[in-house]
Amino acid sequence: MMHHRIFPRNICSLAGFILVLILATAKSITISRPPLLPGQHCCPVNESLFWKKKVHGLNSAASKQLEPFLSYEFLLPQLQLMAGLKYPSSAKRLRKFVSNLMTGDRPLKVGIVGGSISWGQGTTAHGVRDWFSIFMTWLASVSRVPVIGRNGCIPGTPSFYMVLCWEHSVDPDVDLILVEYVFNDGVDDRIKNNGAVRWVEQLVRRLMALPGRPAVVLVQVPHVHLTYFDPFFRTSEDLEGAVAAYYDVPTVSLRDALYPLNVHRPTEGFLWAQTYNEHHPGDAGHKALADLAVHLTQETVLGLLSYPPSRDEAEKVEGPLPPPMYSGNLPPSSSVCVVGFNFTSLVVTAEGWEWTNEGTPEKPKWGYVATEPGSQLVLQLTKRLAVEGAEALDGASTIADGSASIKGSTFPVLLHYLQSYVGMGTARVECGGECECTGVNVDALHAGRSSQTYMAAVMVTWINQTLDCELQITVLDKSRDVEGGHKFKVSGLVIAFGYDAAAVASVGKWHLPSDD
Numbered sequence: 001m002m003h004h005r006i007f008p009r010n011i012c013s014l015a016g017f018i019l020v021l022i023l024a025t026a027k028s029i030t031i032s033r034p035p036l037l038p039g040q041h042c043c044p045v046n047e048s049l050f051w052k053k054k055v056h057g058l059n060s061a062a063s064k065q066l067e068p069f070l071s072y073e074f075l076l077p078q079l080q081l082m083a084g085l086k087y088p089s090s091a092k093r094l095r096k097f098v099s100n101l102m103t104g105d106r107p108l109k110v111g112i113v114g115g116s117i118s119w120g121q122g123t124t125a126h127g128v129r130d131w132f133s134i135f136m137t138w139l140a141s142v143s144r145v146p147v148i149g150r151n152g153c154i155p156g157t158p159s160f161y162m163v164l165c166w167e168h169s170v171d172p173d174v175d176l177i178l179v180e181y182v183f184n185d186g187v188d189d190r191i192k193n194n195g196a197v198r199w200v201e202q203l204v205r206r207l208m209a210l211p212g213r214p215a216v217v218l219v220q221v222p223h224v225h226l227t228y229f230d231p232f233f234r235t236s237e238d239l240e241g242a243v244a245a246y247y248d249v250p251t252v253s254l255r256d257a258l259y260p261l262n263v264h265r266p267t268e269g270f271l272w273a274q275t276y277n278e279h280h281p282g283d284a285g286h287k288a289l290a291d292l293a294v295h296l297t298q299e300t301v302l303g304l305l306s307y308p309p310s311r312d313e314a315e316k317v318e319g320p321l322p323p324p325m326y327s328g329n330l331p332p333s334s335s336v337c338v339v340g341f342n343f344t345s346l347v348v349t350a351e352g353w354e355w356t357n358e359g360t361p362e363k364p365k366w367g368y369v370a371t372e373p374g375s376q377l378v379l380q381l382t383k384r385l386a387v388e389g390a391e392a393l394d395g396a397s398t399i400a401d402g403s404a405s406i407k408g409s410t411f412p413v414l415l416h417y418l419q420s421y422v423g424m425g426t427a428r429v430e431c432g433g434e435c436e437c438t439g440v441n442v443d444a445l446h447a448g449r450s451s452q453t454y455m456a457a458v459m460v461t462w463i464n465q466t467l468d469c470e471l472q473i474t475v476l477d478k479s480r481d482v483e484g485g486h487k488f489k490v491s492g493l494v495i496a497f498g499y500d501a502a503a504v505a506s507v508g509k510w511h512l513p514s515d516d
């Protein structure tokens with residue numbers, strides 16, 4: 001009986017010890033930042049740390065082919081460069097891209113999708129010192145044919161935005177596309193049906209299926225903040241490793257490269273305060289990201305010289321995509337995304353609403369804004385549905401009840417609206433014309449102290465497709481704001497054909513974290 005009393009107590013103290021251990025290791029770690037003088041940048045690139053790769057053991061023909069690619073000067077130490085090559089994969093598509101780069105058969109297109117980090121926020125020269133620009137400048141310098149880059153990043157967006165609105169950011173015939181969303185997608189630690197992983201899977205599928213059959217590369221960044229950084233594991237990056245492995249997509253990781261230089265053996269020049277502004281990397285952080293992309297490309301050249309593509313590889317590179325890793329996790333069969341100036345073409349009535357840019361010319365934030373109850377915005381969907389959705393609608397009708405002659409068609413409409421923390425009100429979203437939906441009240445007051453674009457979803461049924469389909473947004477005389485404000489802002493709309501109610505429910509939480 002003694003045994004029984006002592007044993008549970010030991011278990012308790014052991015559990016307590018483990019709990020303390022978990023709490024201790026799970027704690028965020030503080031970043032100490034020296035105060036900066038006005039105009040001083042956190043993170044200048046220290047060129048005296050630069051070095052170039054040397055490769056030994058190649059015959060002279062291979063050396064000659066490799067030589068131009070080794071011209072690049074790295075900032076990251078060699079071992080961290082190697083550590084940052086998170087997952088090389090068989091890289092079939094990347095090998096094809098790099099083969100084309102080496103032979104110079106045809107001009108190549110490179111794209112990037114992501115949030116504000118890869119857009120270039122945090123650098124001292126957007127378009128010059130951001131990592132995509134550094135990478136593109138180097139690619140152009142080693143290629144015999146033009147290599148064109150397009151930065152399609154949209155600050156404050158998660159991967160799901162790009163699943164639905166990629167056509168505004170990516171050329172369909174792109175040859176290589178880089179994907180950077182692990183910070184903006186936030187942290188979700190479920191293994192099964194992980195939200196962040198779901199979205200990234202849909203995005204990877206959507207991109208891999210483009211006509212250019214592009215190589216896709218995941219670019220993972222650490223969760224660094226102004227005053228602290230997250231524990232190593234507090235990220236969806238490792239769970240997204242499943243998507244990378246499943247689709248055979250190479251991955252580089254700035255977390256894997258920099259974390260040891262901050263925690264295991266703190267190293268001057270690579271500390272968070274010397275590489276990161278806040279959650280955006282500064283010039284040195286961008287240089288390190290570019291280093292990883294160049295390293296991946298150089299290693300791919302080396303791989304091609306050592307193991308030239310076989311006929312089997314050439315056949316497999318054209319193969320179809322496997323079924324989704326998460327069962328049924330397909331992007332919408334076709335979607336129409338109307339954002340920016342084109343959104344104004346949907347508007348038939350805008351009583352009390354003004355089309356206005358609340359951002360800057362360089363980083364615009366356009367939308368319709370109303371501040372008075374009763375203001376009504378009427379959006380006419382008919383033309384978009386008729387022109388771009390005709391095929392998709394037929395498809396949807398057939399799926400819905402097995403016959404093509406069904407009376408109505410049902411599809412989700414996702415309205416982009418701003419949630420913010422001051423002066424915000426509530427609006428009613430409902431259908432008009434020959435379209436029906438269950439209307440929703442949408443409260444634009446955000447719980448936290450930030451401004452984010454959210455998505456309000458309604459399932460719309462178009463009763464008679466020869467008549468008009470409308471969406472109406474009306475500001476209500478209802479507000480939780482302390483000042484009783486009624487501001488409401490609408491900035492875009494997605495018609496997501498081929499998505500069902502369950503897929504929309506998972507999107508309901510969708511938001512675009514904004515930078516202010």
Ligand SMILES: *[C@@H]1O[C@H](CO)[C@@H](O)[C@H](O)[C@H]1NC(C)=O
Pocket residue numbers: 046047048049269
């Ligand atoms: C740059 O790196 C060199 C070599 O480690 C070091 O001696 C120097 O202090 C660094 N310069 C700055 C401005 O940090």
Ligand SMILES: *[C@@H]1O[C@H](CO)[C@@H](O)[C@H](O)[C@H]1NC(C)=O
Pocket residue numbers: 168340341342
């Ligand atoms: C606006 O719509 C037109 C016609 O559908 C399209 O050609 C154009 O690319 C769109 N512009 C933008 C910025 O999306």
Ligand SMILES: *[C@@H]1O[C@H](CO)[C@@H](O)[C@H](O)[C@H]1NC(C)=O
Pocket residue numbers: 407464465466467
């Ligand atoms: C749709 O509306 C048109 C025009 O009012 C009408 O002629 C037609 O019969 C309607 N179709 C259906 C299926 O209700």
